[in-house]
Amino acid sequence: MGSISMRLFFLFIAIAASGMLYGQMPVEGDGLPKLLGQQKTSGQVQALETHIGGAYEPNGIKLHYNPDAKLTRIELFNGDNPWGEAIQKFQGKLPFAIAFTDKIVDVKKKIGEGFEADGEISATYFLIKQFQLDNHDGYKLTVEFITGRLISVSMILEEGSSGNLMADGSVNKSGFTGESLLSMVRKSKSNYELQKLVTLFDVFYSYSDKTHIIYAEQGLEVVTDYSGFIQEIIVFSKGQSSSQGETTGSFIYPLPYGLKFQDSKADVIQKLGTPAGEENGAIYYNYGSARMNIYFGGSNISKLAITPNKDYTPPAPPVKKTGK
Numbered sequence: 001m002g003s004i005s006m007r008l009f010f011l012f013i014a015i016a017a018s019g020m021l022y023g024q025m026p027v028e029g030d031g032l033p034k035l036l037g038q039q040k041t042s043g044q045v046q047a048l049e050t051h052i053g054g055a056y057e058p059n060g061i062k063l064h065y066n067p068d069a070k071l072t073r074i075e076l077f078n079g080d081n082p083w084g085e086a087i088q089k090f091q092g093k094l095p096f097a098i099a100f101t102d103k104i105v106d107v108k109k110k111i112g113e114g115f116e117a118d119g120e121i122s123a124t125y126f127l128i129k130q131f132q133l134d135n136h137d138g139y140k141l142t143v144e145f146i147t148g149r150l151i152s153v154s155m156i157l158e159e160g161s162s163g164n165l166m167a168d169g170s171v172n173k174s175g176f177t178g179e180s181l182l183s184m185v186r187k188s189k190s191n192y193e194l195q196k197l198v199t200l201f202d203v204f205y206s207y208s209d210k211t212h213i214i215y216a217e218q219g220l221e222v223v224t225d226y227s228g229f230i231q232e233i234i235v236f237s238k239g240q241s242s243s244q245g246e247t248t249g250s251f252i253y254p255l256p257y258g259l260k261f262q263d264s265k266a267d268v269i270q271k272l273g274t275p276a277g278e279e280n281g282a283i284y285y286n287y288g289s290a291r292m293n294i295y296f297g298g299s300n301i302s303k304l305a306i307t308p309n310k311d312y313t314p315p316a317p318p319v320k321k322t323g324k
Contacts, residue, residue: 025048025051025091025092025093026044026047026048026051027044027047027048028092028093028094029092029093029094029095029097030095030096031044032074032076032095032155033074033095033131033133033139033141033155034133035048035071035074036071036072036073036074036133036137036139036155036156036157037070037071037072037133037134037137037157037159038070038071039068039069039070039071040065040069040070040071041069045063045071048063049063057086057087057088058086058088059088059090059091060076060077060078060079060087060088060089060090060091061074061075061076061077061090061092062074062075062077066273067273070157071157072156072157073154073155073156073157074154074155075152075153075154076090076092076094076152076153076154077089077090077151077152078090078100078149078150078151078152081151081152082146082151094153095141095153095155096110096111096141097110098110098111098143098150098153099150100150101150102150103148103150104121104125104127104145104148107127107143107150108127111127111129111141111143112129114129114130115127115128115129116128116129116183116191116192116193118183118187121145121148122147122148123146123147124144124145124146125144125145125146125148126142126143126144126145127142127143127145128140128141128142128143128183129141130158130177130180133157137157137158137159138158138177139155139156139157139158140155140156140158140177140179141153141154141155142154142155142156156179158177158178158179158257159257159258176193176196176197176200176253176254177254178253178254178255178256178257178258178259179256179257180193180197181233181235181255181256181304181306182256182287182288182290182292182306183290184230184233184306185230185231185232185233185289185290185306185307185308186229186230186231186289186308187229187230188228188229188230189213189222189224189228189229189230190228191230194222194230197220197253198215198220200253201215201218201220203215203217203218206246207242207244207246210226211223211224211225211226212224212243212244214242214243214244214246216242216246216247216248216249217248217249218249218251218252219235219236219237219238219240219248219249219250219251219252220233220234220235220236220251221233221234221236221242221243222234223243231307231308232305232306232307233305233306234303234304234305234306235251235255235303235304236248236249236250236251236302236303237250237251237261237297237300237301237302237303238250238261240297240302240303255304256292256304257271257272258271259271259272259294259301259304260301261300261301261302262300262301263300263301264296264299264300265283265296265299268283268294268301272285276291276311279293280293281295282294282295282296282305286309286311286312287309288309288312289308289309289312290306290307290308290309291306291307291308291309291310292304292305292306293305293306293307
């Protein structure tokens with residue numbers, strides 16, 4: 001009996017330890033997006049960090065902080081993903097009651113209308129939706145699938161995107177977020193976010209040909225390939241010149257990550273950290289498949305040009321396992 005009791009005792013300890021490691025996250029589900037914008041030393045973030053013990057990959061979660069130690073991104077992973085065996089399945093609850101076993105149609109129902117879909121269902125496919133976090137900030141939810149299988153859920157802080165600061169610092173009631181500019185690259189010029197933006201202008205473009213659409217007074221230029229897919233999005237401060245020589249007005253809607261046209265190079269680096277590089281007179285930052293090139297006229301930002309990130313390599317679909 002003693003031997004059996006001892007085995008049961010160790011079995012209980014093993015089950016309890018497993019629960020502590022995987023199933024009892026101090027913050028999970030819909031509580032995870034609420035951590036965005038908090039400092040690493042805040043109570044809930046610190047509790048999650050302590051629970052993980054710095055072992056992000058075995059727990060299937062990654063927490064990203066800006067230079068000020070503010071939590072700006074949370075990534076949750078399924079097992080058997082294209083990023084390597086070290087990244088295991090996240091065992092906690094996902095936001096919006098999403099489950100890793102969900103199909104694309106299931107996730108669409110759970111996150112509700114207003115999402116944008118990108119990619120190919122037969123390859124890599126994304127569901128993207130923006131949510132309000134508080135009276136000032138928002139966040140972008142991205143659910144990624146490969147060949148119909150859900151492999152990751154990420155939440156990215158979008159500072160100033162919900163409450164509402166325009167490029168001139170006034171209140172933004174448009175619903176447009178500066179980070180949307182980054183997600184338009186390589187999409188069709190008919191994509192939802194661009195169409196929502198130009199609808200706000202309530203005017204016709206000032207110039208258009210097969211590869212350019214320019215709203216000079218509104219400070220926007222869109223460059224596409226001949227198939228209509230966006231290769232560059234440029235937003236201007238007042239008094240710049242478009243590619244067709246038109247003098248621009250200032251783009252008044254929010255710029256990405258809280259940037260303002262009056263920002264100096266030092267201001268930009270303070271907000272965004274060290275640039276990824278410098279090219280053609282601009283400093284640039286890479287955000288996934290997009291690159292944000294920041295140009296300065298005098299001491300302030302003159303324009304932002306969003307282009308494809310030449311250094312980005314999309315994850316390959318997982319190799320299908322074949323049984324005998």
